[in-house]
Amino acid sequence: MKAKAAVFNGAGKPFDIREFEVVKAPSGYGKSELIASGVCGTDLHFMRGTLYVAPPTVIGHEFVGKLTECDENEAAEYGLKPGDNVIADIAVPCGKCLLCRTGDDANCVNMGLTNGGSIDEPPYLYGGYTEINFTPLTNLIKIPDELDPKAVAVFACPGPTVIHAFRLAERANVTINGDTTAVVQGLGPVGCFAVMYLRSLGVKKLYAITAGDNKKREELAKEIGADEVLNITRDGKDAITEKLQNENDGLGVDLCFEASGAPSAVPQGMNFLRNRGVYLIPGQYSNSGGAEIQPQLITFKALQMIGSSQYSVPDVKAYLSFLCGHKQLQKTIIEMGSFYHLSDVNKAFDDAKSGKNVKTLLIK
Ligand SMILES: [Zn+2]
Ligand SMILES: [Zn+2]
Known part of the structure; x- marks a missing residue:
């Protein structure tokens, strides 16, 4: 099986759509299928060159998908099972630094990222702009069944x-x-x-x-x-x-x-x-x-x-609770999303840069 992903080639350069071999989920990881993945202001900064990430890589950190494969015992520890809709949270606080120890893990000074892995080594697909994503189970948060995952995706990071x-x-x-x-x-x-x-x-x-x-x-x-x-x-x-x-x-x-x-x-x-x-x-x-x-x-x-800059898992959970408590907003929230097929990523970026969309997202 193969999966497509949009590969970032550096500031000012168009994305390539490449195919990657889909491997088995490594221990501690969940494999998820794309439902929708937002284009963040951060990603626009990478494209403009005002923030840097080393190319080639799969950027994006607002992945919402369906968990399709994981070790079920491991997943159960995080309240997850195959078939769940999930948000992948990008932040991996170290847990040891002064900030982590004092309740500010969102501002960890040794912050790791779930999408930092190499596209040349299995499982290849860690970022957001991909049909299949691999994220550590610790960073997957179950989306309650009562919520439409597409609505959740619209403000997955801004929320x-x-x-x-x-x-x-x-x-x-x-x-x-x-x-x-x-x-x-x-x-x-x-x-x-x-x-x-x-x-x-x-x-x-x-x-x-x-x-x-x-x-x-x-x-x-x-x-x-x-x-x-x-x-x-x-x-x-x-x-x-x-x-x-x-x-x-x-x-x-x-x-x-x-x-x-x-x-x-x-x-x-x-x-x-x-x-x-x-x-x-x-x-x-x-x-x-x-x-x-x-x-x-x-x-x-x-x-x-x-x-305030970053967020961590408790904020993502609070975001989901907010959506559950305000289900009347779901329809409007989905309407605030402009959804593009992954293969149209370059068009999606142009439109996102122009400011015409409230929120630009990629779908399969
Ligand atoms: Zn973001
Ligand atoms: Zn830390």
Whole structure:
């Protein structure tokens, strides 16, 4: 038996579709068949050359599939059995470093990755852009039968990314409730999920900030929970800042979630947050340059600025629980996915780069 995979050849180069021999799952691994695998912002960074991974390799880390082969006794330890739908979580924390020992394994300093294996040695297929994937059982999480795995795939990485940021906020004793006025900066996959998540927390007022001309995205943001969408291109940055500073009787907003990745978003957020406002910043994942900030605002307003980058298994589980608790969102979530056949990976990437899709995914 053979399986196709899209091989990444380095920044700026097209993917090749190659066939690989499908081998038996090694001990400790599960073999899964592709259902859907998302194209992440990280993958776009690899293509642009703003993040590096050594080619040739099978990239992608948002694999959702059906577990077809594994040692059943080993799998049972992780609550898995053949036939289960699963998410493959990419992060392999070392378990030994200072961060791992103190409850921050998502920020392990020796983080391993499940998709780092060589395509020249069996079982070859560790990444996301493949018809068959091999992932250690420790990193496979069962998708509850009540969920549509395609819906799960849409936010397989943005969902846990957002949830981890909120988990860190919780650890800082941040409360979010019916009195909270919140802003989400950016309406990519992370921003859209943050809108849904904040809405589910019952915030009083929820703004989303975007830029450029994308009416459809603005309507979508309202459909999934934003009360108002502000557009930097249309409304002007200063006018938006001023409007948000007027919230809470002129104190500013309570919470801001940065999901745009634009360095310039950060000084703006600091400006419209209120005293003791909370700034969650998971959006600045690659180095897109600097921005001038007034550090004085951090002190004077006693801002709570919380960074967040990766996630680990508990966040993926929390994401699945969120979806189980909000099944009414499933249909809309699937509609937010643009699904391409694996063989159309180059077209999928072009469309993902253009920003026209909320979320780009590959299917068999
Ligand atoms: Zn991702
Ligand atoms: Zn560690």
